[in-house]
Amino acid sequence: MASKFFLLALMAMSASRALASDPGQLQDFCVADRTSQVFVNGFACKDPKTAVVEDFFFSGLHMAGNTSNKQGSAVTAVNVAHIDGLNTLGISLVRVDYAPNGQNPPHIHPRATEILTVLEGSLYVGFVTSNLENKLFAKFLNKGDVFVFPQGLIHFQFNLGTNKAVAIAALSSKNPGVITVNNAVFGSKPSISDDILAKAFQVDKNIVDNIQAQF
Incomplete structure (x- = not known):
């Protein structure tokens, strides 16, 4: 009886982990076919024989974003909307530029955990846990520091410095949403x-x- 319970618990844990991220791979890649009329949870795959190297390439993260806005920040995203080859791979990337006193305001990624690395300058970052506790986890980061924002929790970054700041972040979804x-x-x-x-x-x-x- 105990062994059956253990087996059922293990199966339930495996299923929950499988449902907690983007669909897994059943082939080498699934380049998004944006012309397909098939509606799926993501994008349909185009014929792998028609894939080209540009399907897996993006250029532009070396360019600073325009931070002359009310928030004083700019997010340059690289997800499945920018690289068709990211379809089903469960990962994406962003570059964030911050003017002095600029911020990436409180936001949520409903489909991804985020891991952020400061490339230049310093940031005050944090996230808030869910109700009822609503506990703030916050820290000052400097160049080379890394911080994790758990999936679905409100989080932010703020540049307290007098110079610009730059960070790059990876997210655990091809289309994390914001x-x-x-x-x-x-x-x-x-x-x-x-x-x-x-x-x-x-x-x-x-x-x-x-x-x-x-x-």
């Missing part, structure tokens, strides 16, 4: 009712209206 908290809450289309947001944030509706106007 939900920027302020955009989602105050910039949804159509807008979330100011009555709801005023009650949620315990502020006057005029404050909510002013924030929503920024988006």
Whole structure:
């Protein structure tokens, strides 16, 4: 009886791990066929015989992003939208540039864990655990330091320095997705009712209206 229970538990753990990431590989690669009319969880594969080396190549991460915006940051993504050969491989990459006092605002990657390395400058980074604890894990990072943001948790990076900062991050999905908290809450289309947001944030509706106007 105990051995059967152990076997069932092992099978359940294996299944949960299999469902916790992008679909596994059943062939060498699956270059995305963007012309296919087949709707799948990802992209259909084109005939491997038609694959070319450019399907696995991207150029541009050496170029700094434009940080002249309200957040003072720029994200250059390299995922399946930019490299067709990443389809089904379960990994992607971003470069983030930060102006002095620039930030990558609180956001979520619903489908990926992120591991970030500081290439230049210094950053204050952190993530918040789920309810009810809502514990903040935060740290100051310098060049060469590495930090991990668990999948689905709100996290951020902020450049406290007087010089620019640059980081590169790998994510455990070909298409990790991103939900920027302020955009989602105050910039949804159509807008979330100011009555709801005023009650949620315990502020006057005029404050909510002013924030929503920024988006």
